[in-house]
Amino acid sequence: MSKPKKFDRNLIVIGAGAAGLVSAYISAAVKAEVTLIEAGNMGGDCLNTGCVPSKALIQCARIAHWTRRADQFGICVAEPGVDFPGVMRHVRASIERIAPHDSVERYTELGVEVVQGQARLVDPWTVTIALNSGGERTLSARAIVLATGAEPIVPPLPGLENVHYLTSETLWDRCAKLDQVPRRLLLLGGGSIGCELAQAFVRLGSDVTLVEKESRLLPREDQEVSEALSRALESEGVNLLTGHEALAFIGKPNRIGGALRLRNAEGETQVTFDEVILALGRRARTQGFGLESLGLVQGGKLEADAYLRTRYPHILAAGDVVGPYQFTHMASHQAWYAAVNGLFGDIKKFPVDYSLVPRATFIDPEVASVGLSEGMASEQGIAYEVTRYALDDLDRAIVDGAAQGFVKVLTVPGKDTILGVSIVGENAAELIAEFIIAMKHGLGLNKILSTIHTYPTMAEANKFVAGNWKRAHAPEWALRWLKLFHRWRRG
Structure with a gap:
């Protein structure tokens, strides 16, 4: 495999999800010749089966939930009726309205050549494309970016082949065919996807059971966050089964519905369902691109260094296919x-900055975090102090009927340096942004405290948690001196 002396393109990008689109956009912006290849829909999982449809569904469910709560605000309305086909029309309309942002037309206008077809590497510099329209095309490039994304994990559970299971990808087509919300819904997996779908469907009228093998939901988050999340889901009627291991499915081929055998510390149990969604995480999508033949994939994993370079330095990877964080904003x-x-890597290269990666789960109340949790700090042997502010004390949260949750900040002992933040509450994913900026630029809680925050807003919670830290660290000797000073001033 000798390196060509000339190339058709400066860069070829395989995959038009978040990572691929941005890679292509940046390359075109610096006037490189770039080709973006995508066999499926432009926008990838986020637009078509992930972030956009799930958040549209969550919003519909949120409206139903708030309608049921309307009497708490003196508004008398009847129990909301859920037109599930109408809900799915909103989901589809949301995708269609956002789709032009990721379209072939837009990226062509930006200077990107978009080719729709299945890409396959035949050597480290050459890609063949089985065109969707028929025929084949071959291109060479000086550099290649693999942005092929990830796919839902389907576990080898006994009996799974006998049930009509859904994943985060197949869920939407199935729901588009339903006249009403599933009556009995089973969700397997207590991560962000499972929790979001559980709350959305229970608000839309399903009887929801959520099963998680670990002892708590969102095990990567702070223990206190997991507990708040569990309370929220259970208070709305989700049958939450943490610490339960899935053993086997029971069902009949070509029949909707079935049952799942479970085991926990107390023994075995069984849950019946009409629909089951597997939400057990996602794995890198590496097959079908010729990566194995080049030795780029080992055991289903695509390895890359700190600069996102594979074993061939001119072949790079970005997004869910390489990890370590499978978030659209990370891609x-x-x-x-x-x-x-x-x-430009042969002239100047840059290692990826993973120092501040925010996480969010869009349930109600929202969960957002950045930096260290208490568990992470303890595991790493990092000393810390904790400062909290409860949102039931916040004026805007009270008037909005959202007085639940908290802001929790970890700091260096005796200093206002922020190590990590966890927020549970209304708009937590928005509120966390101020802390991300502060941590990025080395600003401590004192700087947040000295910044004017509009009244009344949820963002004041950030200032108030900083105020709690300040009060806890006020020097006692100075306060005693001030007391004497004021006594002397009174005469």
């Missing part, structure tokens, strides 16, 4: 490094 973040290192 976009990595895409800058992939594009720049692919185009």
